[in-house]
Amino acid sequence: MTQSLKRQKHKLSSPEGQIEVLDNVTPIGIPTFESKLSELGHTTLKPTTIEVFQVNVGKMCNQVCAHCHVDAGPDRKEIMTKETMQQCLDAIEGTDIKTVDITGGAPEMNPNFRWLVEELSAMGKEIIVRCNLTIILANLKYHDLPEFFRKHNINVVSSLPYFTAKRTDAQRGDGVFDKSIKALQMLNAVGYGKENSDLQLDLVYNPAGAFLPGDQTTLENQFKRKLLEYDISFNNLFVITNLPVSRFLEYLIRSEKYQDYMDELVNAFNPVAAEGVMCRSTISVGWDGYLYDCDFNQMLELRVKAASHIAHFNIEELTARDIIVNQHCYGCTAGAGSSCGGTTV
Amino acid sequence: MKDSYYNREDLKKFGEITEWQKELGDKFFDYYGSVFKESALTAREKSLIALAVSHAVQCPYCIESYTSDCLKKGVDEEQMMEAVHVTAAIKSGAALVHGVQMMNQVNDKLM
Numbered sequence: 382m383t384q385s386l387k388r389q390k391h392k393l394s395s396p397e398g399q400i401e402v403l404d405n406v407t408p409i410g411i412p413t414f415e416s417k418l419s420e421l422g423h424t425t426l427k428p429t430t431i432e433v434f435q436v437n438v439g440k441m442c443n444q445v446c447a448h449c450h451v452d453a454g455p456d457r458k459e460i461m462t463k464e465t466m467q468q469c470l471d472a473i474e475g476t477d478i479k480t481v482d483i484t485g486g487a488p489e490m491n492p493n494f495r496w497l498v499e500e501l502s503a504m505g506k507e508i509i510v511r512c513n514l515t516i517i518l519a520n521l522k523y524h525d526l527p528e529f530f531r532k533h534n535i536n537v538v539s540s541l542p543y544f545t546a547k548r549t550d551a552q553r554g555d556g557v558f559d560k561s562i563k564a565l566q567m568l569n570a571v572g573y574g575k576e577n578s579d580l581q582l583d584l585v586y587n588p589a590g591a592f593l594p595g596d597q598t599t600l601e602n603q604f605k606r607k608l609l610e611y612d613i614s615f616n617n618l619f620v621i622t623n624l625p626v627s628r629f630l631e632y633l634i635r636s637e638k639y640q641d642y643m644d645e646l647v648n649a650f651n652p653v654a655a656e657g658v659m660c661r662s663t664i665s666v667g668w669d670g671y672l673y674d675c676d677f678n679q680m681l682e683l684r685v686k687a688a689s690h691i692a693h694f695n696i697e698e699l700t701a702r703d704i705i706v707n708q709h710c711y712g713c714t715a716g717a718g719s720s721c722g723g724t725t726v
Numbered sequence: 727m728k729d730s731y732y733n734r735e736d737l738k739k740f741g742e743i744t745e746w747q748k749e750l751g752d753k754f755f756d757y758y759g760s761v762f763k764e765s766a767l768t769a770r771e772k773s774l775i776a777l778a779v780s781h782a783v784q785c786p787y788c789i790e791s792y793t794s795d796c797l798k799k800g801v802d803e804e805q806m807m808e809a810v811h812v813t814a815a816i817k818s819g820a821a822l823v824h825g826v827q828m829m830n831q832v833n834d835k836l837m
Contacts, residue, residue: 543802
């Protein structure tokens with residue numbers, strides 16, 4: 382894949398097109414997520430607290446990954462303005478929100494990315510940057526990113542779907558594995574992921590196909606052993622389930638695996654994971670300042686049931702809101718659960 | 727009846743075998759679950775063994791199940807194929823070692 386679904390004018394590039402597929406539960410014979418939740422006694426899903434403020438600073442990316450729920454890529458030009466970033470800073474200043482999770486696309490491609498990080502750093506927030514690794518090598522102007530991350534003590538969270546080139550490149554593009562290895566070595570060189578270092582480097586594993594991820598600890602041990610062959614060390618491996626949204630949904634339908642995958646998600650529904658879903662403790666901000674329950678709802682343009690723009694951020698109202706659920710939510714409640722921080726059970 | 731003896735959808739009905747003999751069916755599934763738990767062998771090692779045995783017994787249901795299970799457990803393509811070669815080596819070895827029986831017979835029958 383070299384173009385986003387949007388550039389291809391694909392039906393599933395629109396939120397409406399995706400929701401139409403997800404809502405059509407009768408032909409595939411699965412219960413609605415809402416009905417599953419009601420079995421647990423939840424008429425609505427409510428937040429606990431807002432601990433994580435996740436900011437998607439844009440859909441622009443140097444990669445076009447086959448599973449991307451953002452439908453990100455070089456042809457996506459939607460990025461957050463400095464004015465909207467300032468509104469984000471104003472919204473969280475003085476609140477108990479400790480963690481700001483910056484994502485994209487490749488967030489570093491936003492020209493105001495470094496300014497945002499510097500402002501957050503000055504506010505004393507814990508900062509996560511979801512770095513795709515290859516951006517570090519994509520252009521000379523990004524080569525100093527490891528040093529920039531170190532300076533602001535950023536928790537770097539990077540996707541690496543597998544420890545072989547074949548499976549990684551199949552999902553993320555030709556040559557991505559080799560570049561990712563080089564970028565990880567550069568991060569290690571400034572102290573990331575090293576023993577006795579507080580510079581946190583976490584990796585994200587998501588299955589390179591229509592299957593659920595296995596045990597997080599087992600996979601983490603394998604990744605650590607295999608990456609040591611490249612002299613790479615890291616802290617944690619976060620295991621994430623692919624949700625049937627955007628390109629992964631398109632892949633499921635095109636390969637006629639949608640029914641089987643949804644069956645697998647529903648059969649693996651875990652009530653404990655349902656209690657701990659990340660949307661209960663997260664608020665997600667889109668590139669244009671609109672607010673969502675999570676990054677997936679953002680891509681489906683399901684805005685929060687509250688004042689829904691960062692300009693009108695009201696933490697009390699948001700904490701009392703009803704979270705919007707749909708069939709894709711089965712992805713976060715399957716097995717050991719799934720969130721941006723890995724399993725939840 | 728379907729035209730084929732094997733129907734992929736039947737795998738989902740495996741649990742229904744308990745409906746006609748609950749006690750034995752339940753015992754089997756309890757036992758099955760226990761066998762595949764992490765113990766002296768890891769769950770990953772057991773999954774690879776199961777994949778190899780699936781090929782030995784040539785059960786398409788088992789091959790699909792344990793291919794998926796191996797993928798979930800992070801097993802790579804090369805490891806899975808090596809497991810199948812273990813099956814092939816044992817099966818071909820089992821045929822060939824009987825060649826000694828053939829040789830014994832020949833030696834017995836000829837002057």
